[in-house]
Amino acid sequence: MTLNINVPGGKSEITIERGALSEAGRLLDLNRKVLIVTDSGVPSEYSAKVASFCKQPVTVTIEQGEKSKTLANFELLCKTMLENDFTRSDCCVAVGGGVVTDITGFAAACYMRGITFYNIPTTLLSQVDASVGGKTAVDLCGVKNIVGAFHQPEKVIIDPDTLSTLDKRQFSSGMAEAIKMAVSFDSDLFELMENNDISLILDSVISRSVALKASIVMKDERENGLRRTLNFGHTVGHAVETLSGLLHGESVAVGMCFMCSDKVRERLVPLLNKFDLPVSTDIPADELCKVLIHDKKMSGDTINVIRVESIGTCEIRKMPKDEFIKSLGA
């Protein structure tokens, strides 16, 4: 299936199809210089497949993991394009998880003030979330995604077959973001996940999650309002991720459990348990708050939080700081 995002910042065409990686030569315009970015944990056959369709491929493989989402690697990507005489009509292709799509998108947003980039996400998390919507970034001084840009990938190729090589823990981390979409916006999808074996509904979980994200991005590309609801579980989640070393999706799973009603938690916790995702943390509330202050998320007397009071709906609420700290169990 194909979905389209059409926003002031650009157009993005998303193809979701088993085997689509082998169609990259047809789906993307690779008849120019192409910077292919991947990481050391992504099976190299995926980036090699893309390179096989290019006349002039240049492949950069960064080290796997969040620690690679740095300005130093951003510089490496820009320098590589410069050294290979890339012009504004050349392009980048990200082949990997959210780390690769975020940093490649940011390099593409900045090189010569913006060149075309394509995403080929290969983790569940990047297929249901990170590769779509045009948010690109790197981390700085321990603060996640603090330097970045909005830059839409011209095309996104989502091939669920690439998930066959992903380990179980990374798969579950991606499920946390899909569960986030369902619990915040789509009670039918939530029920589908509760009642079925994931292997039978995976393609539909991916396409429905992407469709939900696309519709929100179309209404609020720059995250002035509605798009903030996609951050359900992320405020506390980012602090948990920084302090615990848990994966992104695992941290979001913990964060979601703090920000919902008891009624929602009764169904959310068993669904997260189904994927062996964590639902609580031992990190003391004051430690979490210290990171949130550093993250600039808690600078005034109030904090904006996203709450889910009933499955399938969410709201942005301004919460007094004291009440928020109390909700963390302090």
Ligand SMILES: NC(=O)c1ccc[n+]([C@@H]2O[C@H](COP(=O)([O-])OP(=O)(O)OC[C@H]3O[C@@H](n4cnc5c(N)ncnc54)[C@H](O)[C@@H]3O)[C@@H](O)[C@H]2O)c1
């Ligand atoms: N831009 C956005 O809108 C957005 C949204 C959500 C998350 N993110 C970002 O995404 C990042 C997390 O992404 P992630 O969970 O994909 O992590 P990741 O990119 O670190 O990938 C996880 C691991 O899986 C490996 N891998 C990738 N594809 C594989 C495959 N097919 N088979 C085997 N191994 C494979 C990678 O080498 C890596 O070790 C975070 O930096 C987060 O901030 C961005």
